[in-house]
Amino acid sequence: MSLFVNQTKEGLESPYLPVPGVVERVTRVTEKERLFSIAPLNPSLLEYGPGQFYMVGLPGYGEAPISITSGPGETKEFELCVRAVGNVTNALHRLKRGDFVWVRGPFGTTFPVDEMKSKDIVFIAGGIGVVPMRSLIKAVLKERHDFGKLTLIYGSKSPEEMLFAEELDDWRAKGLEVLLTIDKPDPKWTGNVGVVTTLIPKVEIVEGKTVAVVIGPPVMYKFVILSLRDKLIKPEEVFVSLERRMKCGVGKCGHCQINGCYVCQDGPVFRLSDLKDLPEAL
Amino acid sequence: MNNIEFFRYLPGGGPSRTASGLTRLINTLLKEYRVYGTIKKDGFPAYAEITDAKELELFSTPTHLSAKQFLFPPKETLLRYDIRHHLHEAVIESGKQAIVGLHPCDIHAIALMDEVWAYGKPDANYLSRRENTLIVGADCMPDEYCFCQSIGTMNVTDGFDIFLHQIKKGFLVRTASKKGEEIIAWLKLREAKPAEVKELEARERLREASFKARLEADHKDLPGIYAESNDSPVWERIGSICTGCGSCNTVCPTCYCFDIKDEVEPNLSEGERVRVWDGCTLEDFAKVAGGHNFRKTRAERLRHRFNRKFRYLTDKFGMLFCVGCGRCSRACLVKINITEVTNELIRESNKRRA
Numbered sequence: 001m002s003l004f005v006n007q008t009k010e011g012l013e014s015p016y017l018p019v020p021g022v023v024e025r026v027t028r029v030t031e032k033e034r035l036f037s038i039a040p041l042n043p044s045l046l047e048y049g050p051g052q053f054y055m056v057g058l059p060g061y062g063e064a065p066i067s068i069t070s071g072p073g074e075t076k077e078f079e080l081c082v083r084a085v086g087n088v089t090n091a092l093h094r095l096k097r098g099d100f101v102w103v104r105g106p107f108g109t110t111f112p113v114d115e116m117k118s119k120d121i122v123f124i125a126g127g128i129g130v131v132p133m134r135s136l137i138k139a140v141l142k143e144r145h146d147f148g149k150l151t152l153i154y155g156s157k158s159p160e161e162m163l164f165a166e167e168l169d170d171w172r173a174k175g176l177e178v179l180l181t182i183d184k185p186d187p188k189w190t191g192n193v194g195v196v197t198t199l200i201p202k203v204e205i206v207e208g209k210t211v212a213v214v215i216g217p218p219v220m221y222k223f224v225i226l227s228l229r230d231k232l233i234k235p236e237e238v239f240v241s242l243e244r245r246m247k248c249g250v251g252k253c254g255h256c257q258i259n260g261c262y263v264c265q266d267g268p269v270f271r272l273s274d275l276k277d278l279p280e281a282l
Numbered sequence: 283m284n285n286i287e288f289f290r291y292l293p294g295g296g297p298s299r300t301a302s303g304l305t306r307l308i309n310t311l312l313k314e315y316r317v318y319g320t321i322k323k324d325g326f327p328a329y330a331e332i333t334d335a336k337e338l339e340l341f342s343t344p345t346h347l348s349a350k351q352f353l354f355p356p357k358e359t360l361l362r363y364d365i366r367h368h369l370h371e372a373v374i375e376s377g378k379q380a381i382v383g384l385h386p387c388d389i390h391a392i393a394l395m396d397e398v399w400a401y402g403k404p405d406a407n408y409l410s411r412r413e414n415t416l417i418v419g420a421d422c423m424p425d426e427y428c429f430c431q432s433i434g435t436m437n438v439t440d441g442f443d444i445f446l447h448q449i450k451k452g453f454l455v456r457t458a459s460k461k462g463e464e465i466i467a468w469l470k471l472r473e474a475k476p477a478e479v480k481e482l483e484a485r486e487r488l489r490e491a492s493f494k495a496r497l498e499a500d501h502k503d504l505p506g507i508y509a510e511s512n513d514s515p516v517w518e519r520i521g522s523i524c525t526g527c528g529s530c531n532t533v534c535p536t537c538y539c540f541d542i543k544d545e546v547e548p549n550l551s552e553g554e555r556v557r558v559w560d561g562c563t564l565e566d567f568a569k570v571a572g573g574h575n576f577r578k579t580r581a582e583r584l585r586h587r588f589n590r591k592f593r594y595l596t597d598k599f600g601m602l603f604c605v606g607c608g609r610c611s612r613a614c615l616v617k618i619n620i621t622e623v624t625n626e627l628i629r630e631s632n633k634r635r636a
Contacts, residue, residue: 001377004410012406014372016360016542016555059363059370060546060553064571086571102370218574245570247542247560250403254539254562257586258576260594265402279512280576280586 015250018057018102019045023095024077030161032084033128034093035069037077040103046074049110050136051241051269055249056080057088057102064088065246065264068106069131071138081131081163107249109269111136111213111239113143119211119237120148122203124224126155126196126216130163132241132268133215141174151203155181155196155216159189179203196220197227211237218243221282225272238272242281289454289474289482290466292446303452306469307418307444308335311380315416318352320345320383332382340383340448342423344607348535349381349388353395353411354559360407360542361555373554374406380416387428387607389419389442390435391535397599398538407557416461419445421485424493427608429621431490432497435605449481495611495621499628501602508593510634511627512585520623521581523616524563530587530610530618531561536603537587539567562587588623 007013025037040046045054048068057063064086070079084093095101113136121140125133133152140147152171156162159182168178179199181192192199196216212233214224221240228238244256244263256263259278275281294302311317312333319332320341327341329349363370384392392412399408419442422428430436438445443462447454454474457463474482499507531537541560546553560567563583568576577583591604604620611619 001375002414004374004406005371006374007372008374008406008410012404012409014360014374014406015403017372018361018370020370057555059365059555060544060550062542062544062555083572085573089571217572218576243570243574244576245568247540250405251401252398252405252538252540253542253560255541255560255567257562257568257590257594259586259589260597280582 015248016104018055018063018104020100021045021103023097023099023101025097026095029081029163032161033081033163034084036080036082036092036095036101038080038101038103039077043075045103045106046076046078048072048078048106050113050139051110051132052106052108053132053268054078054080054103054105055107055246056082056092057104058091059102061088061091063102063104063247065107065249067132067135067241067268069134071135071142073142081128081134083128104249107264109267111139111269113139116140116211117143117146118148120206120209121150122200122205122210122212123150123152123154124196124200124212124214124216125152126220127157127161128163129215129217129220129241130154133213134164134167136213137171137176141171141176144175148209149177149204150175151177151179153179153181153196153199153203155183155199157183159186195223197223200224200227200231203231205231205233207232208234211239213239215241218282225282235273235276236271240270240272240275240282241268242270243268289447289456289479290471291474291478292453292455292469292471294452303469303471304338304446305335307465308332308338308382310465310468311382311416311418315378315380317380317382318349319381320420329381329383338382340420340446343425344385344387344422344428344609344612345383346609346613347533348391348607348609349384350391350395350535350538352379352381353392353415354399354408354538354540357556357558358407359554360557362552363554364552366551372406374410376407376411376414378414378416379411380418382418382420384417384419384442385422385607386419386438387430387435387605388535389417389438390430390605391607392417393441394536394595394599394601394603394605395538397601398595401599417442417444421445421447421489423489424495425608426494427611427619427621428493428606429495429497429608430606431493432495432621433501433602433604433606436490447482447485449478449485454478454482495608497621497628498625499631504602504624505593505596507624507627507631508589510631514627514630516623516626516630517581517585520584520618521579524580524584524618525615526563526565526580526583527615528561528564529613529615531563532559533609533613535605535607535609536591537561562590584618588620591620592624
């Protein structure tokens with residue numbers, strides 16, 4: 001038996017070698033989510049675009065695909081907002097400043113920010129879907145003058161579960177209209193109540209000039225897409241980001257497959273029109 | 283059978299195996315390789331390590347597990363770490379190995395695996411193991427499940443190093459690589475006599491006539507037929523009897539889905555990240571941590587598996603990913619049969635066109 005470490009003698013690298021990153025800050029966002037600022041030891045990991053994800057791991061626990069929530073162009077750290085739902089994410093929640101994590105990536109497709117230029121954009125986020133959306137919003141707001149009207153529709157279950165609430169004023173100041181909604185009435189809430197689709201009619205949509213970006217739980221897509229169709233937004237102008245189970249990140253393990261496509265390679269960002277032959281997608 | 287093929291004669295077989303050419307071949311391999319070959323285990327053909335040529339037995343029907351286990355082991359280490367010492371390294375392990383007794387279907391299966399593991403970001407673990415592997419094929423006779431004839435994988439002209447065709451008094455040997463040729467040249471075999479080649483041709487004709495399982499459409503039409511069969515009642519019907527055991531995935535020579543998990547030593551500092559076989563027919567395969575299962579019914583999971591074999595990967599790589607070995611049908615606890623299922627879809631498709 002011959003054993004090679006990290007790469008074969010021909011120089012073929014193992015795709016499974018993670019890069020350590022140091023946890024620089026941990027912020028409690030809600031009961032279930034924490035925001036991590038992580039400085040990767042290899043700065044090439046910071047060459048990511050909005051919509052991409054890392055395989056984030058801890059020795060002894062394994063890896064999980066986590067969306068990048070910071071905007072592109074960061075030079076020292078990236079941010080991940082993690083909900084504690086599984087083995088890896090619960091272990092991540094126990095990390096403190098100075099601890100390390102293992103990171104592979106970035107993986108997947110990005111939102112086509114350049115293509116969206118000069119257009120109006122409606123960002124529609126449900127629940128934790130705002131996490132990858134934040135990366136795109138930051139990318140767009142950085143070049144605000146290149147875009148038309150910008151609107152964020154963001155729905156969460158309750159006011160307590162609303163993520164990045166303290167950043168919304170800053171986004172508004174930079175020229176993003178923010179429409180919020182919660183699922184059920186709450187004495188602390190004076191805003192809109194109902195699912196995100198209840199806010200879509202409030203957005204002025206110009207046929208051919210508006211693009212929509214939709215990220216949320218599986219159940220949300222169908223209804224939002226129907227309602228966007230009513231507003232005459234073409235499937236070519238709708239972008240979604242889809243969640244799937246992932247183990248490898250390099251198009252091999254099969255877990256993320258939607259019909260014939262691998263989400264880790266062909267997604268997670270998809271143009272809605274590209275999903276028409278993938279009945280398992282939505 | 284291709285007449286231009288160049289065959290040499292390897293004497294042997296029968297009770298005088300100790301002096302046979304097959305023994306000489308295996309002994310030659312043993313000098314350089316760890317040798318895996320077919321043996322009878324609990325009454326069934328299976329692969330095992332061969333340390334003595336006597337242990338090898340060639341079979342006309344497929345082994346229960348395919349030879350993928352030697353290139354993509356059921357469990358392998360991808361990463362080793364010792365967190366107390368801040369060490370972690372990716373592990374790529376491989377050794378020189380010869381696999382003896384692969385039938386044409388399995389040789390085709392390895393050619394498919396070579397494509398998928400090299401695609402996109404190449405998998406160093408598989409490729410390095412493959413690089414170190416010598417393949418010695420052997421011919422076969424179909425049983426009631428074999429349907430390679432309908433898939434176009436009945437014969438091989440490459441993808442192996444050495445191939446053995448059984449005749450009454452030994453073997454006719456072909457080579458398809460430099461390495462294979464070197465080994466055979468070293469054995470100094472004589473060229474096959476015309477009568478021996480005739481015997482082989484007769485055996486091949488018998489083989490061609492012996493298939494019981496057949497697909498009722500040209501294999502080139504299968505991706506299209508599967509593409510229009512998404513809503514077929516077949517999926518619900520087989521889904522209702524499927525137990526979701528994953529046997530079909532395990533025995534399939536072209537199923538390569540895997541899980542990655544961590545195993546920690548009792549000292550809680552050292553550990554390994556390992557890759558283990560997984561199966562798309564298992565309930566949790568597409569389930570995310572939040573609890574949503576993207577293929578929650580057995581019908582959806584079976585449809586996915588069948589489509590991977592006949593359509594999804596074919597769209598990507600241009601080749602069918604079923605090689606017609608029939609292993610999944612043989613292993614299925616509830617007798618879901620891949621040729622019968624496919625034939626049902628073919629008939630439904632014909633009806634739609636009628």
